[in-house]
Each structure stands twice: as C-alpha cells, then as structure tokens.
Amino acid sequence: MSQNEEPNxxxxxxxxxxxIVDKNGKVKLSLFNQDNIPPAIMDGVxxxxxxxQNDPISGLMFYNSEGDECGGLIYGNEIKEDxxxxxxxxxxxxQYKQDQVVQMSYVDNNGERNYGFSVYDRPEQSLKETxxxxxxxxxxxxxDDEKDEATKQLFEGNVPRAQMGKSTKGDVSVKLMDSKGNQRIRMVVDENDIPKIEFLDENGNVTYKLPPNE
Incomplete structure (x- = not known):
C-alpha cells in the first residue's frame, strides 16, 4: 500500500x-494467545x-530494531483441580540486551495478593551471554560449592533498587536499596494503618526510625 492509499x-x-513488522518483515510487536507464546529472542536466537512456553499467559511482546525482545505485557490465570x-x-x-529494569506486576495466589512497581539494576554483560x-x-x-560461587559472581549487578507496593500481609511500603541490593530505607503503612520509616545499614540493621520509640 502506498502512502496515499486508503488503509483497509x-x-x-x-x-x-x-x-506487527517493519518494511523488511522484522517483527516489532507480537500480540499472542496462550498457544502462541513467542520464544525469548536476542541476537536472532x-x-x-x-x-x-507452558505458562498460562497471553499478552503483548515488544522488539527493538535488532529484533531483540525488549519488554512486554503478559497476563493470565490458572485454576487447579482442587x-x-x-x-x-x-x-x-x-535494558538493552538485558532483563527488565522497570516492572509493574500483580500476583494473586488463591486470594493472597501482592502488587506494585519495581526498579532494577542490570549488568552491562548481555543476558544471552550470561x-x-x-x-x-x-x-x-x-x-557444587564452586558452581554456586561462580554462578553468584556471574549474576552480580542484578539487584532491585526500588520497590513500591502492597504485600500479602496487607502492608503498603516503599523500599529503597543500595547498589548491592541491600534495603537502606523502608517506609511502611502496615495492615493496622500504623506508619513508620526505617533507615538501615548494609547488614540490614535499623540505625534510625520514626517514630523513634516504637
């Protein structure tokens, strides 16, 4: 269809x-049902x-100019025999050539729900190479111990930096992490509507809190 033609x-x-493809046929966006979940593609592989492939999901997948998956929307549910x-x-x-750096999510396990917004750091090494x-x-x-240590080193740099949401216990919180993924600031309104703010050191110890005498 030329630029002046009326679209169907x-x-x-x-x-x-x-x-949805570009003029060369490269997929830019895929809308799919549960039986046609796209594979994870990077560098054409x-x-x-x-x-x-066996997850009960449908959704929408995004692809960059190189054909790499670069994010998406998935949703679904599964009812068990009981x-x-x-x-x-x-x-x-x-992140380019990596995993998600921004995520909004909702999880419901038979009425136990958590949902919110998360921000992550990812390493420069591509996810495919990792x-x-x-x-x-x-x-x-x-x-086995050496494999565990090597794997731990391999995934260094994959850490959460911020999370905001509601937990299965009913509290609503904002958590801020340092570059190693350690929680350093925690703001919470708990299930009883009691608010508090905590500052933590890198080992998870509370160094200051409000209210101070809780």
Missing part, C-alpha cells in the same frame, strides 16, 4: 497471533529454549 478497515479481526487459582499480570521494560556462561558452569567439572 475491519470491523472485527480474530487471530491467535498478530505480528532463542537463547532460553522453552521459556514461558478449585484454587493463580492469577497475575506483568508489564516490563528491558545464560550461556551459566550453562557452561552447570556442565563444568567444578564442585
């Missing part, structure tokens, strides 16, 4: 998956085979 108009479209359920939704925005190195460690001749 549809009153209703039914599809199990709908991809499904670098986490099977990821999400009648209990799990439900959730997540909107994420990913996953590949993790697999190398897993298949190496290192001892």
């Amino acid at each position: 108009k549809f009153k209703k479209i039914e599809a199990e998956q709908l991809n 499904d670098f986490i085979p099977g990821h999400r 009648g209990s359920y799990e439900a959730g939704a997540s909107l994420t925005f990913d 996953i590949e190195k993790q697999e190398e460690i897993k298949n190496s001749n290192l001892s």
Whole structure:
C-alpha cells in the first residue's frame, strides 16, 4: 500500500497471533494467545529454549530494531483441580540486551495478593551471554560449592533498587536499596494503618526510625 492509499478497515479481526513488522518483515510487536507464546529472542536466537512456553499467559511482546525482545505485557490465570487459582499480570521494560529494569506486576495466589512497581539494576554483560556462561558452569567439572560461587559472581549487578507496593500481609511500603541490593530505607503503612520509616545499614540493621520509640 502506498502512502496515499486508503488503509483497509475491519470491523472485527480474530487471530491467535498478530505480528506487527517493519518494511523488511522484522517483527516489532507480537500480540499472542496462550498457544502462541513467542520464544525469548536476542541476537536472532532463542537463547532460553522453552521459556514461558507452558505458562498460562497471553499478552503483548515488544522488539527493538535488532529484533531483540525488549519488554512486554503478559497476563493470565490458572485454576487447579482442587478449585484454587493463580492469577497475575506483568508489564516490563528491558535494558538493552538485558532483563527488565522497570516492572509493574500483580500476583494473586488463591486470594493472597501482592502488587506494585519495581526498579532494577542490570549488568552491562548481555543476558544471552550470561545464560550461556551459566550453562557452561552447570556442565563444568567444578564442585557444587564452586558452581554456586561462580554462578553468584556471574549474576552480580542484578539487584532491585526500588520497590513500591502492597504485600500479602496487607502492608503498603516503599523500599529503597543500595547498589548491592541491600534495603537502606523502608517506609511502611502496615495492615493496622500504623506508619513508620526505617533507615538501615548494609547488614540490614535499623540505625534510625520514626517514630523513634516504637
């Protein structure tokens, strides 16, 4: 269709998956149902085979100019044989070649709910490279303790920096973390509507709080 042509108009479209592509056919956005969940793509490769494929989700996935997944919206629920359920939704925005740095989420496990907003730090190393190195460690001749230490070092830099939300206990909080992921400021209105603010050191010890005599 040329720039001056009238676009086709549809009153209703039914599809199990709908991809928006650029002029070269590269996918820029994918709208999908539970049976057509896209793989995790980076550098043109499904670098986490099977990821999400059995999850009870539908949604919308975003892709950058290189075709890398760079965030998305997923939502869904599952009812178990005993009648209990799990439900959730997540909107994420990913760092370039990495995992999400901003997330809004909702999780409901049979009535126990938590939801909120989170901000993360991610390392410069690409997520694809991290996953590949993790697999190398897993298949190496290192001892279990050495594998655990190597994996811990590999994921350094993946830390939460801020979280705001409501927990399953009913309290609403804002938590601010340092560059190592340690909570340093915690503001809470608990389930009994009691407010408090705490300042913590890097070991999690409260150094100052309001009200001071709680």
